[in-house]
Amino acid sequence: MSFNSTTVLEPRSLPNFVETPYVSDMAERAMSYIAAGFPIHFRGISGTGKTTLAMHVASMIGRPWL
Secondary structure (H helix, E strand, C coil): CCCCCCCCECCCCCCCCCCCHHHHHHHHHHHHHHHCCCCCCCCCCCCCCHHHHHHHHHHHHCCCEC
């Protein structure tokens, strides 16, 4: 099995992604931390949408997910 270290996932909006007021608030808070130069870290139990939220925020700022 070979590993390609140049593989990058491009963020894009999902057609079935539902941005509830709660998700919108979390994304906007994450954006304010990013704008201030701070890293963000989503924490919670498995299956709560941390990776989906991270991909959503990456899409909002136009950055790839590595």
